Amino acid sequence: QSVLTQPPSASGTPGQRVTISCSGSSSNIGSNTVNWYQHLPGTAPKLLIYRNNQRPSGVPDRFSGSKSGTSASLAISGLQSEDEADYYCAAWDESLNGPVFGGGTKLTVL
Amino acid sequence: QVQLVQSGAEVKKPGASVKVSCKASGYTFTSYYLHWVRQAPGQGPEWMGIINPSDGITIYAQNFQGRVTMTRDTSTSTVYMELSSLRSEDTAVYYCARGGGSGLFDYWGQGTLVTVSS
Numbered sequence: 001q002s003v004l005t006q007p008p009s010a011s012g013t014p015g016q017r018v019t020i021s022c023s024g025s026s027s028n029i030g031s032n033t034v035n036w037y038q039h040l041p042g043t044a045p046k047l048l049i050y051r052n053n054q055r056p057s058g059v060p061d062r063f064s065g066s067k068s069g070t071s072a073s074l075a076i077s078g079l080q081s082e083d084e085a086d087y088y089c090a091a092w093d094e095s096l097n098g099p100v101f102g103g104g105t106k107l108t109v110l
Numbered sequence: 111q112v113q114l115v116q117s118g119a120e121v122k123k124p125g126a127s128v129k130v131s132c133k134a135s136g137y138t139f140t141s142y143y144l145h146w147v148r149q150a151p152g153q154g155p156e157w158m159g160i161i162n163p164s165d166g167i168t169i170y171a172q173n174f175q176g177r178v179t180m181t182r183d184t185s186t187s188t189v190y191m192e193l194s195s196l197r198s199e200d201t202a203v204y205y206c207a208r209g210g211g212s213g214l215f216d217y218w219g220q221g222t223l224v225t226v227s228s
Contacts, residue, residue, distance in 0.1 A: 002153070002154035033212075033214075035214050035215075037215070043220065044114075044205070044217075044218040044219060044220050044221065045155075045205070045207075045215075045218045047214075047216050047217075050214050051214070088154060088155060090155075090213065090215075091213075092212050092213045096171075096172070097169075098157045098169075098171050098213065099145075099157045099212075099213025101154045101155040101156070102154055103154040
């Protein structure tokens, strides 16, 4: 059971906008920034969003992140087939004194 | 470019130990912490601990204290993660990841599948 809660799946058609939620508590998301990772099975996970809403160099601006209270969201606009992957949120947890992750959301592009 | 290259898949029997390596290149090895994160089948990632390659100081997640040992070899820019007393629940893909103390991981290894089976 992961500390952060994500929906197990999400889907959309090419060109659509989809959002993925991530729910935590005051000891993690409520007091620290959120990072998002994109993972294609068999490859190394990739940092997608850091510090709630910052994109690393090379990540398209179709990807955006936000945080409010103890929840965060990842939005993907102009959905493309290559966006089909697993997405994970993560944040530092003050109680556990370490980073915690969500269970992951499998995004399907229909 | 930054690369973290891990050792190959392992199959171990319950009670045995496994040692996974992670060789870093493309940056100054001693300037960034390295973490170990594992992901069991069908589950989310789980943080195992962190090592400072500069001085070898480690911090382990509570769930793994007493069973995990992280070390480094600065001559080869390689970090190691050894997990002992393996049980079936330790079957997972193990990743090394570069990051700071906050747990923001900017580069990851390709993962090493460890299967524990009798």
